[in-house]
Every structure is written in structure tokens, then in C-alpha cells.
Amino acid sequence: MIITGAAGFIGSNLTEHLLQEGHEVVGIDNLDDYYSGKTMFLERSIEDSNFSMVRGDILDLELMKKTMKGADAVVHLAAQAGVRFSVRDPLKSHMVNVVGTLNVLIAAAEGGVKRVVNSSSSSVYGNIDQRPVTETDEPRPVSPYATSKLAAEIYCRQFHELYGLDTVSLRYFTVYGPRQRPDMAIRIFTERILNGLPPQIFGDGEQTRDFTYIDDVVAAIRSAMIAPDLKGAALNISGGRPITINRLVQELKEVCGRRELEPIYLPPQAGDVNHTWGDPSLAMKLLGWKPRIGIKEGLRRYVEWYRTSEERRTYLGAQTMPGTSLARLAISEPLIHNQMDGLFSNMK
Ligand SMILES: NC(=O)c1ccc[n+]([C@@H]2O[C@H](COP(=O)([O-])OP(=O)(O)OC[C@H]3O[C@@H](n4cnc5c(N)ncnc54)[C@H](O)[C@@H]3O)[C@@H](O)[C@H]2O)c1
Numbered sequence: 261m262i263i264t265g266a267a268g269f270i271g272s273n274l275t276e277h278l279l280q281e282g283h284e285v286v287g288i289d290n291l292d293d294y295y296s297g298k299t300m301f302l303e304r305s306i307e308d309s310n311f312s313m314v315r316g317d318i319l320d321l322e323l324m325k326k327t328m329k330g331a332d333a334v335v336h337l338a339a340q341a342g343v344r345f346s347v348r349d350p351l352k353s354h355m356v357n358v359v360g361t362l363n364v365l366i367a368a369a370e371g372g373v374k375r376v377v378n379s380s381s382s383s384v385y386g387n388i389d390q391r392p393v394t395e396t397d398e399p400r401p402v403s404p405y406a407t408s409k410l411a412a413e414i415y416c417r418q419f420h421e422l423y424g425l426d427t428v429s430l431r432y433f434t435v436y437g438p439r440q441r442p443d444m445a446i447r448i449f450t451e452r453i454l455n456g457l458p459p460q461i462f463g464d465g466e467q468t469r470d471f472t473y474i475d476d477v478v479a480a481i482r483s484a485m486i487a488p489d490l491k492g493a494a495l496n497i498s499g500g501r502p503i504t505i506n507r508l509v510q511e512l513k514e515v516c517g518r519r520e521l522e523p524i525y526l527p528p529q530a531g532d533v534n535h536t537w538g539d540p541s542l543a544m545k546l547l548g549w550k551p552r553i554g555i556k557e558g559l560r561r562y563v564e565w566y567r568t569s570e571e572r573r574t575y576l577g578a579q580t581m582p583g584t585s586l587a588r589l590a591i592s593e594p595l596i597h598n599q600m601d602g603l604f605s606n607m608k
Pocket of ligand 1: 266
């Protein structure tokens, strides 16, 4: 099985899960400098003899063809994530998310891959009323990131229709849990609250998010790798129970034992949507899956990980900015590793 973006938040959790199940996994990741610290997420996997890591770029079509030939399944997670980043740099979002996905699809189709699980996003829906969106609702993206994710989805469906490649796109609704990206709200709130600083909320805090716990997302991907008759579909992968950001912050303060910290309110951010709420019924039906972890339990697990995991060593210092320590390790040739050797050990 191939996982693009294996070093990232969702990718590293999925990789560990698949290795625990005894599968052979090849991870592809260029260790992009959008944020630092992620090599640590691969430390456990890299010890497993069933794991190989290709350090390379999904924009390198020849590398994708070489790596994907004959794979049972490709889970495509590599992306330039971040709505706000995409407002600053729409071209990079487009290149990685659209052209990169096209490369993955071309390589998979040529290489006889049996199933491609693409990663889409709730952001494709844009601004919706407060009701759960279903896959029949018309997407109206309001950021370059969302546009790129929708374009990638459409390519996935077309590759099914035109070339018979078996694809499915999963629209994740705000995923959280251990290793969550440092640009995401729960991570930022947690860091501030645990440091005794007031959480900063963009807007009035009455915007809602349908948060989805990482283990539920991994379970959905696992099912999507093997479920029959998906035919290029796009499916909502959501917890299905949205809460306001004000309520989220309240819950987090409780879990962290810092109820006294009053939030600071800042102007809303361009590109952000007001509400996300996904109806997961179609995914439940087609994948035989259901979300299991509610927000209280999910936040408890996240904060416990945040407080105790060794992975904090690099995660705590992680920044979303170019030119981090990863840049000095830039290499021109893709390397294949299946041991914790020089490349990874000197990135800690
Ligand atoms: N986390 C969420 O809440 C969420 C929600 C909706 C959709 N998604 C999608 O899920 C996927 C995974 O998200 P994540 O939160 O784990 O992000 P992440 O940034 O942690 O992981 C993405 C990985 O892709 C790698 N990457 C970036 N550009 C690459 C390139 N050109 N070639 C090879 N590798 C490259 C990065 O180094 C990183 O390890 C993405 O496609 C994202 O758009 C995530």
C-alpha cells in the first residue's frame, strides 16, 4: 500500500495503523517545510521492516510512476493544507493539490493500482446554512484551497469514468487528535491554554465546526481502501455533531483545568467559512463505517497526548513557516529508506 503524505498528521497515524495490521506500506513525502517536526511522527514506523519511505515530491511524475506500479491501494494525503496559506499563496496550493493529484492519478492508472483513496475537504462546500450538508449539495468553494480540493475530486471522478481507475474522495471535516497540524485551531488553543495564555478566537466564536477525531478518520480510510462499488464518489467523513468555537474553547479549558482564561476575540480571517456540518450517512452506508469518538473524549485524548507524548519534543516548537530546519536538508535525488538512518536521525 502506498501512502502519499505519510509524514503528516493523518498520514503518520494511518501508516502506524496499517503497519500494526501487518501490511506492507510505502510512504511518499517530500517533508515539505510548511511546518516542522513531522519526521518525529515516522520514528515508530521506520523501525518496522514492512515500512519503506520514499522522500520525494508528488510533482515528480516519473517518481510517482516508479513507486506506484502494481500497488493494491494508494491513499493520497499529500497536499498543501491550510485555507489561510492558500489565500497567501494560491499557486502553491494549486500546484501541489491539483497538479500533484493529477500526477498521482496518472501514475496509478498506468501502474494498475486497484484503488485510490483521495483526500478532499469539507471546505469544498463553502458557506452553508446551519444544516448538515450532503454530497448532493452544490459545492461553492470560497478559498483557493477549497477550489483545489474540488478540482482534485473532479479529476478523481473523471479518472474513474474515463480510464476505469477505481477512486473515491473522502471529504474530511476538521480532523483533530494526536499530531494535529500546528496551524489548526485545537492545537493553537491548547498550547495557549496550557501556557496560561487566553485563547484567541477569530470572529465572534459563534461559527461552528464539525470536528472529527483522527481514529475515526483512519477507520474511514481503512474501509474506503476495500469497500466495493465506490465509483469515483465523494463522501462526507464527519463526526456529524458540530459545536461552536466558543463551546470548543470552553471544553478545552475544562480539560486543561484552566477555566478562568477568558478568550480574546480577533477579526475574522479571509477564506474561513462560518459553519461546517456534514451528514456522514452516505459514508456510513457505503463504507460500513461510523464516527465513534465524541468531542469531550477526543479532546481528553488529545490533551493527554499533548501533555505526555515524547513526540512533543519537536511538535511544541513546530511552526508554519517556510525556511525551517527542514530546508537545510533539501536534497535533489529521491531517497528510499526503511531504517532510521542519517536522513531522519539528523532531522530531530
Ligand atoms: N487535517 C484536516 O482537518 C483535514 C481536513 C480536510 C482535508 N484534509 C486533507 O487531508 C490530507 C492530510 O492532511 P494533514 O492534516 O495530515 O496535513 P499535513 O500537512 O500534516 O500532511 C500533508 C503531508 O504532505 C506532505 N507534502 C506536502 N507537499 C508535498 C509534495 N509536493 N510531495 C510530497 N509530499 C508533500 C507534507 O510534507 C505532509 O507530511 C490533505 O490532503 C488535506 O488537504 C485534512
